[in-house]
Amino acid sequence: MNLTAVRAIYLFEMARWGRTLLQSIVAPVLSTSLYFIVFGAAIGSRVPDIDGVSYGAFIVPGLMMMLLLTESTSNASFGIYFPRFTGTIYEILSAPISSFEIVLGYVGAAATKSVILGLIILVTASLFVPIRIAHPFWMVAFLVLTALTFSLLGFIIGIWADGFEKLQVIPMLIIMPLSFLGGTFYSIGMLPPFWQNVALLNPIVYLISGFRWSFFEISDVSVGISFAMTVGFLILCLAIVWWIFRTGYRLKP
Amino acid sequence: MSAIITVSGLTKSYASGFQALKGIDLEIRRGEIFALLGPNGAGKTTLINTICGLVNPSSGAVTVDGHDIIRDYRAARALIGLVPQELSTDMFETVWATVSFSRGIHGKSANPAYVETVLRQLSLWDKKDSKILTLSGGMKRRVLIAKALAHEPRILFLDEPTAGVDVELRRGMWQVVRQMREAGVTVILTTHYIEEAEEMADRIGVIRSGEIIVVEEKAELMRKLGKKELKLRLGTPIAAVPGALVSYPLALVDDGHALVFTYDARAERMGITTLLNAMRDAGLVVTDLETHQSSLEEIFVDLMRHAS
Structure with missing residues (x-):
């Protein structure tokens, strides 16, 4: 295991993040805070409690999850796409480093950033609404697993994309709508029965539901299923990444 | 090594x-x-x-x-x-x-x-x-x-x-x-x-x-692949290489104003003296001479041409 190399990639990626603090931390925190002010404080005060949880608090896990999904994917995809775009990837590919170590460096850094952002949002939210966390261990477990899974997805997108447009397509056109419809702002129990069944096809429902359970012990689907879905998706992403490196897809001719 | x-x-x-x-x-x-x-x-x-x-x-x-x-x-x-x-x-x-x-x-x-x-x-x-x-x-x-x-x-x-x-x-x-x-x-x-x-x-x-x-x-x-050439400029142009000189690797260039002699610089006897003697016997007057050794570039161009 070439830990020095993993560390070099990890620190390089974290430094890149540090250089663009305004864009990488301030912007997502600001936009999420706006959601709190609009949906939590302004509109939320007129919305009845959901399963005994005030609406302002109810949306916190959803917003954290939405931020986690979009930031993990965009961060990780950019992290690997940019060296491909500039050509500096040659150095990574010709270094004495295994594909696992490459992924560990890039995905580890992207996941770390998302987890930090998620925690910042949590602290920010606690300034607006009272938050309690019923199962801190599971909260952290869902947070880390989801950050890892979607950073892996981002890594895959960054390798698949052959232009900056494609880099944006999946986060904007798939992840964003699915997380909006996945119960960020509501319980899917509020939907008509037909749409409840449709919502169950949305994988993000399971992520948000499990995460919300770790806070308030309320959930749309059972926690076991949520956890299994999260781990299942993680394994799927790992399998795709393994295939990418085995075949050299878009990396080696 | x-x-x-x-x-x-x-x-x-x-x-x-x-x-x-x-x-x-x-x-x-x-x-x-x-x-x-x-x-x-x-x-x-x-x-x-x-x-x-x-x-x-x-x-x-x-x-x-x-x-x-x-x-x-x-x-x-x-x-x-x-x-x-x-x-x-x-x-x-x-x-x-x-x-x-x-x-x-x-x-x-x-x-x-x-x-x-x-x-x-x-x-x-x-x-x-x-x-x-x-x-x-x-x-x-x-x-x-x-x-x-x-x-x-x-x-x-x-x-x-x-x-x-x-x-x-x-x-x-x-x-x-x-x-x-x-x-x-x-x-x-x-x-x-x-x-x-x-x-x-x-x-x-x-x-x-x-x-x-x-x-x-x-x-x-x-x-090995390089050649050495001796270019002999003639006092009066000729139409063809004289019969007495056909056994030498000579080429007539510059509209008959010069002869180019290609030789192996490594050989013990390069034949320059005998060539000059033969030329004098044939009545040719040499006014100037220059030698040229092929550069790697010429060797390379040659190799590319031969290989194709």
């Missing part, structure tokens, strides 16, 4: 059916400067990139100091520094950060003193805190060399190191390559400038359409 890189039966075919390498066999000797010459698209970069792990070979094997580049890629790659043809740099990084990063991903612990030596050697020390995007093309090229040297490689690949570099910088680059060799580093370079190979290389390999057509010591190559 022992081989540090052994390439055997290496082929590379692309999905399109294009065969970039057609069974390359090549040995690079420890400590030499090896120049790989060939026209555009001959497979120079493909060969280098395959050895460095950027291209998956279709068949064949490569060992670097005894380590197979696929089975034992860590040991093989740890010995190699690569300077690519394209100026691919992390534009927003500083010189210091990018060179230190290169050292890190090769698994070497930080060594500021060594990085400083490399940067000073390449005249980059006063630019160490500059962002790469602010540097000129020649400096970026040197940053890439510094990156390749950051992990103290034993083998350095330079893919077109002086393309688009001005004359002064090119000479500076040659200086660096010589220093590398003195430090015991094996250098493999590809170049378009045959003058460069002539100036630098110990041995020369010529690649054409994915095949190595010649590998030879530079001096030997120039001696």
